[in-house]
Amino acid sequence: MRSLLALFCALGVSHAGSVMTLLAIPWFVLQTTGSGAQTGAVTATETVGLLASSLLSGPVIDRFGARGMSVVADLAAAIAVGAIPFAFTTVGMSLPLLAALAGLAGLTRAPGDTAKRVLLPGAVRVARTSLERGSGIADAVIRAGRTFGAPLAGLLITVVGAPGVLLLDATTFLVAAVLVGGFVVVRNDPTPIRSGYFGRLAEGFRYVRKDRLILAMICTVTVMNALDAGLSTVLQPAFAAELHSSVVLGELMGVFGLGAAAGSVLYGWFGSQWCRWTTFAGCAVLAGAPRFALLWMGPAVPVLLIGFFLFGLAAGSLNPLLLTVEYDRVPAHLRARVIGASEAGVLAMMPVGALVAGVLLDRIGLPATLLAFAGVYAVTTLCPVAFRVWRQMDERLPVPAPAPVPV
Incomplete structure (x- = not known):
């Protein structure tokens, strides 16, 4: 049961962080550049990264295992999102660098989310409950994370500013990585190598x-x-x-x-x-x-x-x-x-x-x-x-x- 509860918490925290990122990055760009065109360009880069990773990350997850991929993806997301305010306050932020970091943030989100969903059947088996119950509670947790993440981001932007919200976003991904890496004990064996990536x-x-x-x-x-x-x-x-x-x-x-x-x-x-x-x-x-x-x-x-x-x-x-x-x-x-x-x-x-x-x-x-x-x-x-x-x-x-x- 501990593995399943930890996975539920990781799903809720990471989806709350994802929603906060979707709001905070465009707001940060608009606040720092004042350009709607640049805001749209950076947001589009993040969306393209998310779409590409959704479509292409499956073979990598199946090959190397969902648990490890979930941890790696969340750590990479934390680095990508946290690097935006860090670079802004240290070396300055150019549009190409900001677009690259936003694209990296998008690339890391889908593998992490997909890997957690792949982990769910194993966690359900360990907890000796039904797939219906596990899937239902997981979806409720995801919806709760998205529902509360958006207004929380809006509130925090007015209190600490977009850079502070991005740092909090990075923390949510770190928490999700710790929860999955430290508490989700589910054996999802890697897929035997039968063909190359495209195969x-x-x-x-x-x-x-x-x-x-x-x-x-x-x-x-x-x-x-x-x-x-x-x-x-x-x-x-x-x-x-x-x-x-x-x-x-x-x-x-x-x-x-x-x-x-x-x-x-x-x-x-x-x-x-x-x-x-x-x-x-x-x-x-x-x-x-x-x-x-x-x-x-x-x-x-x-x-x-x-x-x-x-x-x-x-x-x-x-x-x-x-x-x-x-x-x-x-x-x-x-x-x-x-x-x-x-x-x-x-x-x-x-x-x-x-x-x-x-x-x-x-x-x-x-x-x-x-x-x-x-x-x-x-x-x-x-x-x-x-x-x-x-x-x-x-x-x-x-x-x-x-x-x-x-x-």
């Missing part, structure tokens, strides 16, 4: 293409997250602007996040007793299109808040359920590659969702854009109902692991 990367993509359920999950979640990104970054702020209240925007995000965390905990506690297919299909339908439809109807704020809490409650089951299915179906030596491919798809399409939402908002207005997004979301979330491949979610397949090699 192992291709093996992961071949598996995704062969497993129709995993492929359907990745495609569906990618579209859902693109639509969610358009809602959270463009459409909800536009709705709040029409009400002339930024408070409403914060309240909508807050109650949805609170509901999602509660939903993750509920799934963790009771999910092993539920039918996966019906749970996913029902929760996806409830958490998707109705959000856009409710904003389109524009009811009183209390009704909006109650609705968004319930939508979050339904959404909270989705991530841990999908992760549990991946753990059940994907061979242990391919998990990092499959999880990384899934994360890369989501990350790549989120800016597209925000861009499409912005273009439609300017062209056809907020009400029509909300209805358009609701329609696409409804079609997407009805796919698990319409296609029989999704019923394989409830199949517990034998997942042979490769023979261990010496470490």
Whole structure:
């Protein structure tokens, strides 16, 4: 149980640090340069690093082991993030150096996050609990870290400034490295060397293409997250602007996040007793299109808040359920590659969702854009109902692991 608790703490701390970094680095650039173009360039560099490492780090994690890679990635993240305020106060900060450090910070985040997720099944086995419970609590912890990390960063920026927040960010990654390195005792054996790096990367993509359920999950979640990104970054702020209240925007995000965390905990506690297919299909339908439809109807704020809490409650089951299915179906030596491919798809399409939402908002207005997004979301979330491949979610397949090699 100690390993599982330490892993939960590391997940929460590292994701809180990641969210703080996402806010603090752009603020630091804007504060020190006053240039929106330079801020955008540095932020884009960090995002490109995050996307590239999500897609390409899987074979490295599978080859050298998730525990060691988690520690190394968190230590590298601490160095990259901590070097920004250190260089600023000592030798000065040029744009190329700042972009390089931001890109390095992005490169280190995905391997650390993916490695911790790969460690979860082993920690669950050691703790003698169910995958549903472990995945549910892990997702709740991640959501809590993200939910509290953002407002904490905003508060601390006003108190100690962006450089101080970046130093705190670096500390969170150090804490995560210590937790995993010192307390998570899970044997995830490295993958035997059967081919080179690109061969192992291709093996992961071949598996995704062969497993129709995993492929359907990745495609569906990618579209859902693109639509969610358009809602959270463009459409909800536009709705709040029409009400002339930024408070409403914060309240909508807050109650949805609170509901999602509660939903993750509920799934963790009771999910092993539920039918996966019906749970996913029902929760996806409830958490998707109705959000856009409710904003389109524009009811009183209390009704909006109650609705968004319930939508979050339904959404909270989705991530841990999908992760549990991946753990059940994907061979242990391919998990990092499959999880990384899934994360890369989501990350790549989120800016597209925000861009499409912005273009439609300017062209056809907020009400029509909300209805358009609701329609696409409804079609997407009805796919698990319409296609029989999704019923394989409830199949517990034998997942042979490769023979261990010496470490």
